[in-house]
Amino acid sequence: MVDEYAQFIQKVKKKTGIDLSLYKETQMKRRLTSLYEKNGFRSFTEFFNAMVKDEKLYNAFLDRMTINVSEFYRNRNRWEVLQNKILPDLLKRSKRLKIWSAACSTGEEPYTIAMVLSHYIPLEQIRILATDIDENALQKAKIGVYNERSLNEVPEDMKRKFFRKENHVYIIDEKIKKTVTFKKHNLLADPFDHQFDLIVCRNVLIYFTEQAKTELYRKFSDALNLGGILFVGSTEQIFNASQYGFSPIETFFYKKVKNIR
Template identity: 65%
Template sequence: MILLGSSEEKRGKTMNDYEQFIANIKRKTGIDLSQYKEAQMKRRLTSLYEKKGCQSFAEYFHLLNEDMNLLNEFLDRMTINVSEFYRNPGRWKVLEKRILPRLLASNKKLKVWSAGCSTGEEPYTVAMMLSRYIPLTGLSILATDLDENALQKAKRGVYSERSVAEVPTLERQRFFTKEGEFYTVNEKLKRTIIFKKLDLLAEPFDTNVDLIICRNVMIYFTEEAKDTLYQKFNAALKPGGVLFVGSTEQIFNPKQYGFETEDTFFYRKIEQ
């Protein structure tokens, strides 16, 4: 354990060291780590630089600046890639039985966006679910994430048995090929997804979207960053479109952002 000391001077230096690191990373990569909750981010970063034998954020940035492989490893660790198919299945059942039928009643070519798609389980889940209503050839789902390594894994579509545990048997037989201990998504399902790198906090969004799924992403952001995202998501949706968030991301005042609650963790854009 590194003891930071108790003096105001030492605490000030530590804070300046961290703030300078954040500024350096933003200049080098365009990623603004200050938008993430500081206590969580500092813990993760401190653990990372200690494992590399560094004594400060400045020393760690020097390593990252000199070694592209180390920088890529750092970026991979900064993003949260915990995912599985049909994560929290009860909420997916609501999407299947209540939300999708309403959206499809007025439009059979839905514009769907998986924001913060991680390694792909979420957009593939949506595609399988939509295939119960419309042919695969009629599907086109945008899936974005900040982590290029995660996106590459998503494009490969190879998953462990644990990841596909909640996939219904019929879907598993229809959309996956089992190879040893792993399951590979078939090409027909892969073709329904467009994977793309996107920084939710810094880049513009598409518009006229019917369904945005952004689950277990915003819990890592500051309140100010969340406010910005909710407003951007609302602007991206069609009137009546839906934002589907994670089980720890309930919006307590949805009207503030132009939403109304359609079901738990589902928010409909208010039609003007």
């Protein structure tokens, strides 16, 4: 079974460019096994052969692999820190912030960034890059329709201002949608853009191996301007932040204070 999973990893990498060996094996294997069993397959080999011929099955694989669990203002007190402490400092340096929401899933995170930033600058001036490996998730993000649970932590004034309720769903305002550009991007394989003032990457790195995390922190550091901020998830504290050129300034916020290469 171990050999078979190793072969599956190789085949997936060759076919899609996704390197599953950089994800924690026990978690990934368990999730993918339950997916193929649910679909009536008995092995990784059977599952791979079916997946490359069936787009729906391939999308289900991507969904399972990328854990598309997201909501607006997730861990709301951290977003309040971003709004009240981090953004005012960044905006003193520039009114045109370059922002990246990395592994953005179905769009709740970049849209939250836009809502928070709208306290300070007009929506027409906000530009956010949002990327994810899962095209299915990106399509949902572009549509911008969400269930009530996704909006649990949204402040009431923001909910009234930027959402329209229809039946049991909430539709996000077109003006917010226009602030975000969605693109497909593989964090573990694709090159990063540079000169960002703020990178938000939350609740994703916990699924990667230590080796992959180390490389990603280096790449995030390289992608930030000096004084730029990396905002991570609530289980993703960076130990030895200084080796990546970071200094912790608030819980889960790291400022780039030096170039590392």
